[in-house]
Amino acid sequence: MNQPSIWKSDWDLARTALTDWWAGKGLALWVTAPKDEPWEDIPAPEPAPEPAPDRETFWFNTEHRVQREMHRMANTFFGGVSAPMMNIDIGPGSLGFYLGAKVNLDEDTVWSEPVIDDPDTFPEIRFDPANPYWKKHLAIYDAALESAEGRYLVGFPDLIENIDTLAQLRGSQPVIWDLVERPEWVQARIAEIDRAFLEVQNLLAPRLMDRWGGTAFSCFDIWGKGLTFKVQCDFCCMISPLMFRKFIKPSLEFQASHMDNVLFHLDGSEALPQLDNILALEGVNGIEWTPTYGEPWGGDRCWYDLYRRIKAAGKIAQAVFVEPEEVEPLIEAVGPEGMFIMTKTKTESEARALLSRTGWKGET
Amino acid sequence: MTDLKPLYDAVLEGNLPTAKSVTEQALAAGVDPQTLLTEAMIPAMDEVGRLFEANEYFVPELLISARAMKGALEIVSPLLKASGAQPAGKVVIGTVRGDLHDIGKNLVAAMLEGGGFEIVDLGVDVSPEKFVEAIETSGANIIAMSALLTTTMPSMKATIQQLEEAGIRDKVKVMIGGAPVTQRYADEIGADAFSDNASGAVRVARELSAV
Numbered sequence: 001m002n003q004p005s006i007w008k009s010d011w012d013l014a015r016t017a018l019t020d021w022w023a024g025k026g027l028a029l030w031v032t033a034p035k036d037e038p039w040e041d042i043p044a045p046e047p048a049p050e051p052a053p054d055r056e057t058f059w060f061n062t063e064h065r066v067q068r069e070m071h072r073m074a075n076t077f078f079g080g081v082s083a084p085m086m087n088i089d090i091g092p093g094s095l096g097f098y099l100g101a102k103v104n105l106d107e108d109t110v111w112s113e114p115v116i117d118d119p120d121t122f123p124e125i126r127f128d129p130a131n132p133y134w135k136k137h138l139a140i141y142d143a144a145l146e147s148a149e150g151r152y153l154v155g156f157p158d159l160i161e162n163i164d165t166l167a168q169l170r171g172s173q174p175v176i177w178d179l180v181e182r183p184e185w186v187q188a189r190i191a192e193i194d195r196a197f198l199e200v201q202n203l204l205a206p207r208l209m210d211r212w213g214g215t216a217f218s219c220f221d222i223w224g225k226g227l228t229f230k231v232q233c234d235f236c237c238m239i240s241p242l243m244f245r246k247f248i249k250p251s252l253e254f255q256a257s258h259m260d261n262v263l264f265h266l267d268g269s270e271a272l273p274q275l276d277n278i279l280a281l282e283g284v285n286g287i288e289w290t291p292t293y294g295e296p297w298g299g300d301r302c303w304y305d306l307y308r309r310i311k312a313a314g315k316i317a318q319a320v321f322v323e324p325e326e327v328e329p330l331i332e333a334v335g336p337e338g339m340f341i342m343t344k345t346k347t348e349s350e351a352r353a354l355l356s357r358t359g360w361k362g363e364t
Numbered sequence: 365m366t367d368l369k370p371l372y373d374a375v376l377e378g379n380l381p382t383a384k385s386v387t388e389q390a391l392a393a394g395v396d397p398q399t400l401l402t403e404a405m406i407p408a409m410d411e412v413g414r415l416f417e418a419n420e421y422f423v424p425e426l427l428i429s430a431r432a433m434k435g436a437l438e439i440v441s442p443l444l445k446a447s448g449a450q451p452a453g454k455v456v457i458g459t460v461r462g463d464l465h466d467i468g469k470n471l472v473a474a475m476l477e478g479g480g481f482e483i484v485d486l487g488v489d490v491s492p493e494k495f496v497e498a499i500e501t502s503g504a505n506i507i508a509m510s511a512l513l514t515t516t517m518p519s520m521k522a523t524i525q526q527l528e529e530a531g532i533r534d535k536v537k538v539m540i541g542g543a544p545v546t547q548r549y550a551d552e553i554g555a556d557a558f559s560d561n562a563s564g565a566v567r568v569a570r571e572l573s574a575v
Contacts, residue, residue, distance in 0.1 A: 108515070109513075111464055172466075172467045173427075173466065173467050173470055176423055176424050176427055176467075177424075177427065179424050180424050180427075180428055238422060238423035238424075238467075239422050239423065239424060240422045240424075240425075243422070243424070268543065270543075273419045292543055292544075293514060293543060293544035294544055294545070294546040294548075294549075
């Protein structure tokens with residue numbers, strides 16, 4: 001039975017719009033705003049939960065995390081293709097934690113400490129289901145899914161992959177030297193990380209596949225039919241396009257071959273020299289563009305040509321941190337097809353008005 | 365006259381063994397160590413910087429060139445010190461408090477060393493107090509701070525304030541950098557200069573040393 005989620009009456013329409021977007025056919029406009037009044041039937045605490053007394057609680061206490069997120073969702077208007085989606089991340093890069101990176105909890109992020117000191121003696125990188133961070137994270141998942149009862153989405157975490165995860169385990173600068181001094185070692189380790197990623201993906205997928213036959217990816221607020229992921233290689237801003245093709249392309253294409261909907265996170269202008277390589281990746285549907293901090297955000301006209309270039313290559317694009325007043329000019333300039341535009345308005349009525357002006361057929 | 369091109373090429377191509385052997389041969393042939401530095405090694409690193417800014421060289425290429433430069437520098441440095449030659453300047457460098465990112469800072473340090481500067485590298489998570497102490501003990505004329513998070517950038521301003529409280533702000537030039545750092549932020553906190561890449565940092569440091 002297809003029941004709409006309580007916090008999104010137009011979810012059927014949103015799913016259609018998202019499915020069309022993945023196929024490059026339509027506009028996906030994602031708009032959120034503070035809700036004028038909280039949803040009445042959400043059992044979220046009011047006022048908001050007390051701040052976590054310590055970092056361990058903030059990141060790993062399942063009840064606290066669920067209550068925090070329930071409070072956030074209860075007080076958010078989800079317009080257009082946005083949907084209530086619980087954030088279950090342990091910082092970025094949780095795969096690295098499952099594979100043995102040392103974890104340092106901070107207030108708003110989680111740091112890793114490398115563990116591969118001697119590349120010649122470090123054993124094969126393997127996923128161990130007994131890893132304590134995997135088990136803690138699974139507990140968060142289980143709590144989120146139990147609480148959800150299908151009323152909100154729970155997506156894949158920000159696992160992160162390929163040489164980014166190797167850099168987490170080894171340190172970025174040592175990996176740079178490894179690329180020069182032991183390239184076969186780097187290739188072999190990336191292949192091990194690819195296998196570990198797939199193993200984790202296969203363990204999470206049955207839990208996360210929803211009743212609409214899709215999955216979400218939490219930190220990028222995307223949903224698609226089948227297996228849906230953001231992939232990345234932040235490390236690529238430091239290496240040549242030639243090195244990207246040798247070390248990164250095979251890994252990303254391997255990953256993408258096991259996924260249905262794949263969005264590449266392009267992080268900052270320093271990564272733009274890799275754009276041709278990224279646009280040529282087989283199995284990657286499109287690119288999410290995050291400008292470098294300090295540059296204009298995603299709706300600025302300086303990025304119009306970038307979006308046009310992505311679309312001209314037959315890919316879809318996700319534009320983030322778009323100001324509400326930039327939405328319509330952006331649509332006008334680059335065309336709606338294949339564009340996912342994320343914006344936040346100050347009020348629910350502004351969000352509804354924007355959705356109405358841009359032709360959204362759902363809640364306005 | 366000894367041809368300096370083999371040393372220039374060895375640094376440019378990141379060939380450490382050749383950089384060292386050619387340096388030794390040149391010194392044995394009577395070439396002045398200062399000449400090796402200023403007419404081969406530093407120009408080679410300047411070219412590395414240009415190639416980096418042109419997106420022809422990337423971080424691995426920059427690091428292996430810097431390693432070759434460092435290898436050659438280790439041979440000539442004692443001779444330069446003995447002759448009383450002065451570095452282009454002395455830089456205290458570090459990633460600010462609360463921030464553990466180091467690769468950008470390391471690249472800048474490598475390029476500055478390649479540019480003839482003496483480096484005091486404080487590592488990561490460096491408190492304002494530690495920066496000030498390092499300036500006071502080393503006599504450096506430049507402090508270079510790196511931050512890769514918006515949440516750690518405020519420590520740059522705190523460090524400048526600490527320099528003022530210590531009464532040494534006018535004795536040192538402050539340059540800052542890192543992915544979220546901008547010229548506007550540098551102006552806002554009273555830094556003397558900003559660079560958005562490792563190669564540009566050398567130009568900036570030279571300008572600051574000339575003032």
